[in-house]
Amino acid sequence: MAKAKTNYTCTECGGIVNKWAGQCPSCGQWNTLVETIMEASGNRFSGKHQSLAQTAPVLNLSDIEASDVPRFGTGIDEFDRVLGGGLVPGGVVLIGGDPGIGKSTLLLQALSNLTKTKKVLYVSGEESGAQIALRANRLALDTQGLALQAEIQLEKILNTLSDHKPEVVVIDSIQTIYSDALSSAPGSVAQVRECAAQLTRVAKTMNITMILVGHVTKEGALAGPRVLEHIVDTVLYFEGDTHSSFRLVRAIKNRFGAVNELGVFAMTERGLKGVSNPSALFLSQHESQVAGSCVMVTQEGTRPLLVEIQALVDSSFAPNAKRLSVGLEQNRLAMLLAVLHRHAGVAAFDQDVFINAVGGVKIAEPAADLAVLLAINSSMRNKPLPRSLVVFGEVGLAGEIRPAPRGQERLKEAAKLGFTIAMIPKANAPKQKIEGLTIIAVDRIDEAMSRIRDIDDAV
Structure with a gap:
């Protein structure tokens, strides 16, 4: 019996090549080519379902009536x-x-x-x-x-x-x-x-x-x-x-x-x-406020969610300090630690840093940057952040704090859940005061660290 002829198909793009290669020539992905049996030529739509789709006429887009999709x-x-x-x-x-x-x-x-x-x-x-x-x-x-x-x-x-x-x-x-x-x-x-x-x-x-x-x-x-x-x-x-x-x-x-x-x-x-009310799932219930914990407001589609970011910073006894992130992007953590050292004077090169988003949620947006840095700083100083504090903001490589989209909705969600202090980018500062919420608007990471120390001294 003759051996069946095979080719190699990319699991990412579906491209087909005659022999195996480490990189797919169609999409450039590595180690995605798998061996498959070559199919005999012929009409794959022969049989009962040959004419499933009718030929569509060519129309001008302006002549097509747009209507809401029924649901x-x-x-x-x-x-x-x-x-x-x-x-x-x-x-x-x-x-x-x-x-x-x-x-x-x-x-x-x-x-x-x-x-x-x-x-x-x-x-x-x-x-x-x-x-x-x-x-x-x-x-x-x-x-x-x-x-x-x-x-x-x-x-x-x-x-x-x-x-x-x-x-x-x-x-x-x-x-x-x-x-x-x-x-x-x-x-x-x-x-x-x-x-x-x-x-x-x-x-x-x-x-x-x-x-x-x-x-x-x-x-x-x-x-x-x-x-x-x-x-x-x-x-x-x-x-x-x-x-x-x-x-x-x-x-x-x-x-x-x-x-x-x-x-x-x-x-x-x-x-x-x-x-x-999913925000309650992602907030830990501590009897007393603990160091290394910071609450942020993330935006998932049209829904703002409050998520607790936890950080643990400990002395490293290995040549290379560990950087571990659960629920957040690990490469971004290394970048944020460099920004923290360069622009806020907080060094963590000899410390193991662990980051976790409570509740198993995965946060992909960069608006979590400020919360991650505040949680790391809190763990290093072993001083808890205020229980009623909520933050959000993207941190750039130059140390600036950039605005996050839909800032008003985030602040209203935080106020609804009883938070009274919000540290946010200066560009997200609301024009009208939100009842029960004190706004701390910052535009650089060193300013944010200074304002946090001022709050600790006041307390």
Whole structure:
């Protein structure tokens, strides 16, 4: 028997080359080429679903009537917030996360709510019908109108969609689906890309809302080629520690709403429940104020959140001091320590520095810079910051403190939760006084450190 011919496909961009190389020639990423079986030439769309998409006419953009996208809610407020207000007919959503974090649980709850108004279908490629029924009974869900199909062959799934014409479909998961038109194994780059493309095409043609569940790699990124994220309308990520009872759902891409929206859930015996006041989750409850703790206001999409930044600075007995950051960018920590030394005269070259964002939240915006530096300085001096202090601001390499977007909303959220002192960039200083909030506006990091020492002396 002749050996099957193979080529190498990039897991990032989907590019194909004849032989293995360390770097993908298409996108330039390293160690992303994996061996796949070469497919025989032919029409991959032959058969029943050959003419899924009709030829679209060419129109002038000015002649097309713009209208708001119709939406329908899932019955879970935090999920609807991340989606931008709800699901869209014909929209395709890709949701990924670590195993066991709650993807299937959340979607089963959403489908149970949608059965009252929509015709839904749950396609399971990982679990049997009995396993899903056990989960539904454990969550005490009403599954009277919830249709279920345990199937992994793409052609059979497409026939089911054509016959039953559901309005909402969940595919759990896209890595288990395979097409007979390809000879490669389920989960391979070619199978994931082809199955996702055909399911997306059917969703757009039949106006079906489709939710695809995707696996993630060790690094936490969605498994499969990046083209998988490009063809869908919305990409959601589950975040949070599986050992914690709290889950975060973040929107990375959304063609129908704002990106970087954040939904906060608590895992209970009855499934995932939305948290209406998530700021309370990310603030530690200390009996007395401790050194190395600073509260900041971060902006997640349209929602301001108060998060506690903790720092621990300790003497280093190794040749190279440790720099460890959890929930914040580690490379940025090294840069901030250099700024702290150069422009504020606080040296930490012989100290181990550890930074943590409480609650498992990941902060990507640079507005956390000032809070990180104040927490480090507090730990080094072993003097706690005022309990009622909240800060935000980006720190530049020249020691300047730059403004953060939506400063007014951040300050109002801090005042609502009882904070009375806010140290912010001078450019974010409000024109009108916010009741109950004392504003300390600074424009350089050395000025911020001096004002903090003045507050300590006053206390």
